[in-house]
Amino acid sequence: MKRRDFLHLMRTPAPGRSVLNPVFSPVETLGTGLEAYSGPWEIAQVIHLLRRVMFGAKWEDIQFFLQSDPDTAVETLLTAGEAPPLPVNDYNSENFTDPAVPSGDTWVNAFYDLSAEPYRIASLKSWWVGNLIDQESNIIEKLILFWHNHIPVQFGEVFYAAWNFRYVDTLRQNALGNFRDMIKAMTLDPAMLHFLNGQFNSAGAPDENYARELQELFCIGKGPDSQYTEEDVREAARILTGWRVNYLTNEIFFQPLEHDSGDKQFSSFYGNQLIQGKTGSQGAEELDELLDMILANDECALFLCRKIYRFFVYHEIDELTEEMVIGPLAQVMRDNNYELRPVLAVLFKSQHFFDMLQYGAQIKGPMDHLIGMYREFHTPIPDRTMLMDRYQHNATVHYVGALFLQNLGDPPNVSGWPAYHQAPVFDKSWISTDTLPRRAQFSDWLLWAGISTENFLSQLDILGTVAQLPNPGDPNALVDDILKWMYSINLPLQFRLQLKAILLSGQISDYYWTDAWVAYVNDPTNEMKRETVRNRLLPFFYTILHQEEYQLS
């Protein structure tokens, strides 16, 4: 449904019947824009914000941010913490021993080794998953995924773990910084130079690959007002000639002999700009002029803001959203010289972001689903000292993510995952008759069996999850709190009753649950008392996790 259709419905409701779920007040929805949100700050708003800027909303985070206000909460979430420890050799086994890197040492500076790269790349991917599960209460991991999708490389194609790591690290360094720095760093990133053939781009033998994607996918896009030409692609490619990677030091250098030193003439879309060819090491400076020219084009900020909007808010951008949100947000971006933090701050603090239409209006991506479940259910994972267990566990989660169609580190192609850009399906592309049953089966697995590694069991901690709620002994309060927390939209009364019936094993009196819960809390090490409670909570959460609404964020 188009937003405008919906608003139309809102204005002319059919007589005598409510269009909306009664929990929301329709007044807040009419034509919201970037003005600061001033509505209620309750659990629904906090959860919405947390789920969109992180992976899942932990109960303690919800409680923490409830004490805050939208402005402070967003500022806190937009403040990155420390980078995680470097990935290490956690993959030595009887099958393979890395000849260059001792177990427990980092491999990020190791030279290319054909036999070791698959292990190191798997190690990198599992390290990444571990970072997601262990994420601090800020946006940084979600942003890294955003940028990985926006300016992707494929680890399997690069096939050099040190470069792949450096790529991820560069995303982290610039995720909340300045887009100009980000795109320049990416242009000169060894993995990217390899992935999009920049290092083979030479005077006389230009390779247009990166020059094209720089405009089509990274900066300008293919929006209605995007008018760059094939000639612009060719001229940009000429500017980008001469950049090479030193395979010994992994450093980038400019090779003047490979650079096309002729003048480059751009189209009217870029104001007929002429970038003068330079010789010698000065040729490297042309890149800055190229990026300045691209970023000076109005389309650049518009394109980036649309991409941000689709990733964090809603897949569809209609005329109203374009006018009320995208245009003004792009202006914020230009006014701040492409600093990203102010843009995100304005968006996440806006009336539009907290508009009732946004709640649940996104299908959880695979990482949202997986990592969110891990975090919300306090699922323990092996710590970094348990090298092999942590590797095995996180690699398994990564593998499952790939089965869910999000192979972190290996997006399907240079345009990233279709869910974030492909009209008209967008985020619906995550859900198919293959992936939906798999999602259900994975949650069953984590619920009943858990992932077993050599020395560790990762299982949803459903008792701990329930114990942190304010009144878990009252089945009514428990059901209400869980529903408010787990789902972004209201569920019918019938479902509430079904959940309660599971807690009470079909009995009528609330105290049967209360007694069982209190007995467990007073004697938590008693297996019988614990299992009695667990045997109710297992089907309870099974039902919660299998509900279609659980797929929405």
Add this chain to the structure above:
Amino acid sequence: MNRKEFLQYSAAGVIIPNLLNGFGVNASASSPWLRLLSNTTIDTDHVLVLIRLDGGNDGLNTVIPLDQYDTLALVRPQVLLPENQILGLDGTDTVGFHPSLSGMRDLYNEGKLKVIQSVGYPNQDYSHFRSTDIWMTGANTTEVFSSGWMGRYLNYEYPNYPNGFPNEVMPDPLSIEIGASLSLALQGPSFAMGLSVADPSQFYQLVNGVPSTAPATPAGELLTYVRTVKQQSNAYGQVIVDAFENSNNLAAYPEENVLAEQLKIVARLIAGGLKTRVYLVSISGFDTHDAQVMPEDKTTGEHADLLGVLSGAITAFVRDLEMQGLSDRVTGMTFSEFGRRIISNLSNGTDHGAAAPMFVFGSQVDGGILGDNPFIPPGADAIDNLPMQYDFRSVYTTMLKDWFCIPEADLGGILLHDFQSLPIFNSPNCMPVSTREENQHAGSKLLDLWPNPFTESLSIRFSSGGGRTLIQVFNGAGQLVATPANRDFPAGEQRLDWDSGELPTGHYYVRIQQGAYQQVKVAAKAK
């Protein structure tokens, strides 16, 4: 290593569930062509319908020991039914049914209903939750199982499930439950071994393809999409719809009967050709602490209503199956987490108790009564409970061995305990059974206790047919206090002296079981 292969490589060291790791939904299994090939149920495909009486059914007001009527009048005056209203049964004058059970009385008289007296387990747990779990899993009171007895059976029968299911051999759900969620009974060692629908209305939504309404919002639009995919990916959606539409109920079911609503669906799914082995339906409200009976007419009240619902639904279901020609394939069984206390309370109800009768019905059932009437101690007070005559796992063993034809050697792997089976079925059509022979012991006096009352040592005399004999001693509260024997004895008269040690004075129940046959005798310990 091929660089394209290393995705698979990355999950090394962890065993991933098959379906998750495999090829997702097997859409071909629901093709009409495949169903044409595979949809041939054969007569020996047995179906078990489990009927859960949720809350703890009052056995003493369901199956009334008429020979104990005078004592019952003393100890449960608030709920005892008038003697002349109790339904008599053909062939016995010591056992009667609650007046609401007229349909089941007819089934009994036709030889299609078996009453198993005083079924329970040692050391009764009086918590609904814990005792339900014990019945669902088959655990002892001292242990915790995380899978159900039927779940383990289905896992034994279909060890690869859910990988590659549905398939030609088993195109249908292994089990179907109508209830809030799949019960622990149907939980396998690592997967839920069945499909649940919340209630009949949700079932009709499924078969009629009516999606629930979603809000007219962007979220609602996505929700509708997810629901559509879920319907499409429900590997069993179409087979259920087909089975339902290919069949009809031939018998009339009572109106406004929550159990009949469920059994109607079950009958149609069986008649429609589903090869589903196990169905679980339930009726709740048996936790009759108060208002179990109306004081002015004790044949009315909550319990009478519930039993009326139970009897009406089961009778219609049996009639339906008979008319469909399916009665030889289907057996039903009631169970409840416990019976109720011997004594009644002042709110015209009864509190949580211990052993209680179970009903098993179907044309293959050897109708009649198994076991003796429970003994009602004249001075019964709040701590007195009916001891078990039969362990519920002996009933389970029988279902597995004689109904599902599991080889004896494999039973232990399913029940995780070793229990003897009972003579429940007429002519078990899968294996030569020795139960018939053992039945012939019935009526003979097997157990003799002397002296009685005793002070310390009790002499237990019994006749052995050769083979295993189990002797257990329970106290008045139903707790297992001793197991004097559980071993093979040679054929002939045997004697065993049991030292009661420090046990307090009071009455004790000594139980003997030899295969199908069992007896319970009371002995009093005095100073």
